[in-house]
Amino acid sequence: MSLIHPLRPGGRHGLSSRESRTPIGVAVAAVSRLAQSDLIDRVGLRKQAEQAVYVTTRNGFRVATAAGRQFARAGRRTAGTRPASGESRGVFDLTPTDDEEMLVQVARELAQEVLRPAASAADAACAAPAEVLVAAQEVGLSGLGVPEPLGGIMEDRSAMAGALVAEALAQGDMGLAVATLAPGAVATAISLWGTEAQQQTYLPAFTGSAVPAAALAIAEPTVLFDAFAPATTARRDGDGFVLDGVKSAVVRGAEAELFVVAASLDGTPALFLVESGTHGLEVEADPSMGVRAAGLSRLHLTGVRLGADALLGDTEATAYAECVRLSRLAWCALTVGTGQAVLDYVKDYVNGREAFGEPISHRQSVAFMVADIAIELQAMRLLTWKAASRATRGEDFTREVGLARQLCTEKGMRIGLDGVQLLGGHGFVKEHPVERWYRDLRAVGVMEGAVML
């Protein structure tokens, strides 16, 4: 550490690098540091902090990834089994199929009975409780994108069904929805782009009775991150690859047994299957503004050696681009679900809350905010459905998902903002779930990866 360091406080504590310290500032900083360590010792927190594997209040503490199971190698390196694309009748229609309707019913029940009641505590703990994960597994969520011959539940491409399910789950809670959908993202990726060997090796675990935690890691903790140009690199090394870099928004990173990691290979982004416990992997808690129940983490890759079988999909970024788009689609669907939760909640609130002798909903300034939430939410939903239905039919949906993400980012956040505003002071306290939805609804614009349809 250079002597000049204390004079340049920028880069930490939310300070711009343009800040500098005067002598008084240096003195205050020294006292402050002393006070902090003193406090931690006095309440006996230091020992706890060092022992905890996952800390929600401080980050920068890294541990090795979970030991994980042995995935038994099987199958050949030929193309795997693929789900069929849906057929179009060419008729404009907003009616889900019977199969989709059935899945949505199940997801709604799960959201209402299991996710919503657990949401507040899971948000505080930065972890999804076991009961929620077990319930999701019993429903078979992680097999949604796996073709029937490989033990999954759908005959056709599942993007539309997945969007409806994600929407229904996020109506319960976005963080828990992400936690329960994350293994399915990895299973769907392997179904769509895996070789026969990759499918035989990994998929049985995802359709079995002990579904592993797994995470699709695309995002990186940098400004101006571009999912199509990850800074994480994959270097060819003999038959295999060596990965270096840092990924963020890794769902349940400490528990995950399998990662799909985005890295640049010869300047082109590609996906790699990385099993937990591989040498050079470290995971660090990364509690964020919202989606906290998903146990967001950072994954550090330092000289991680992988075999030739680790590459998932092609090296021309075809699979990769589709993966990014399908992930954005999932975030759109989640945003629509949480937006619906806000609408339902504020509707009851403004009808029940009285001021000046009548329900506040009788005032146009209040009622029009609710109307705008309803209008924009439906627009978000239709854009998301359009993109999802195109994906299901195997049609190009680049434009549609781009626009859906744009609208969901802007209007979704607006819905969160207005939701809190409509409750006034009550919206700001944790007695009501609206402040959590406010934090969750910021996610769609910043997230890449984590979930996928």
Added chain:
Amino acid sequence: MINLEIPRRQAGLIDQAHQLAMNMLRPISRKYDRAEHEYPQELDMLAALIDGVAETGATGGAGAGGVRREEKPRTSEDSGRVRNGTNLASVLSIAEMCWGDTALLLSMPRQGLGNSAIASVANEEQLERFRGTWAAMAITEPGTGSDSANITTTAVKDGDDYVINGEKIYVTSGDRADSVVVWATLDRELGRAAIKSFLVRKDNPGLKVERLEHKLGIRASDTAAITFTDCRVPAEDLLGSPEIDDRSGFAGAMATFDNTRPLVAAMAVGCARASLDLTRDLLERAGVVIDHDRPAQLQSAAASTFLRLEADWEGAQLLMMQAAWMADNRRPNSLEASMAKAKAGRVGSDVTLSCVQLCGTLGYSEGELLEKWARDSKILDIFEGTQQIQQLIVARRVLGLSSAELR
């Protein structure tokens, strides 16, 4: 099965509308914007062309025929089948025509808003008798806009006639149409239940076109002020039932709006897309790359703005299609119709105005049509129910409030 694409069997019709818009409306668009109140003769030819298309059963036209809900019950074979019918065809073809020119679409002979009212509330005998008329719609009065239940124009029964007295303003095609559908009250004391609509022929000596308005936009469309002085109409020209307190009274008249609001949304969607199409082209020729994959914040500010506008526009278009699709499938769509109109109305203004800004003085100049579209779009957030009226309707429906609770 969820699918939000343009219906396959209507693609031909929409292509046709697009070609008409491109090759007949665009070439005369600026001419009649400048020559306000001059009759666009070219439209007679176009109307004949559209009649021809309608005869072949391709249906829709500019939409005036497409707002009646069919009464006959579904056959068992039909039930459960999702329909893409005249409502969807109408909004899609109207959007194409307004991509050409909104004012000229509004001036289309025999396609007036009064024709929509006739199609929606007239009985079978009247439908037959009024076939082929070009009917304008007269609701607004100098002192009554959005509160249309409050109109003061009266209709008094006198023998076999009604005698109408009052003043109407903002009558679209009020000069060029050959008849006017007029809203009048049979008894002001009885409120909205007593409001009826009458078809008045333009040669009626009691009807006088007082003046034509000079407007911000849609200048090719004539907007008239009309007075009715002891204007006698035969009792059989009262549209629908003459009974006061009948369910098909004011509520029926208002229900017309459920059918016409998606059409106005379609106008905004079409007009805005004209701006988007041209702006995109101009930006790309200036070297701006618009990429739907890369995050907007990594692209140029112009590209980023364009993506925001395009997303909003897509939302308006899909809400419009949803409202029409529900009508095609005989589902109540009052909420969705107002959602579509509210979203499309404000998106229409935002898109067309932002496109002028993106294109600088090129967009501001009469050398391009961008400035015209930015003027034309404004009325679409006003007529057939303003933005605020749509929000009021949506809010009442969503919150389950009556018009007495949320005023």
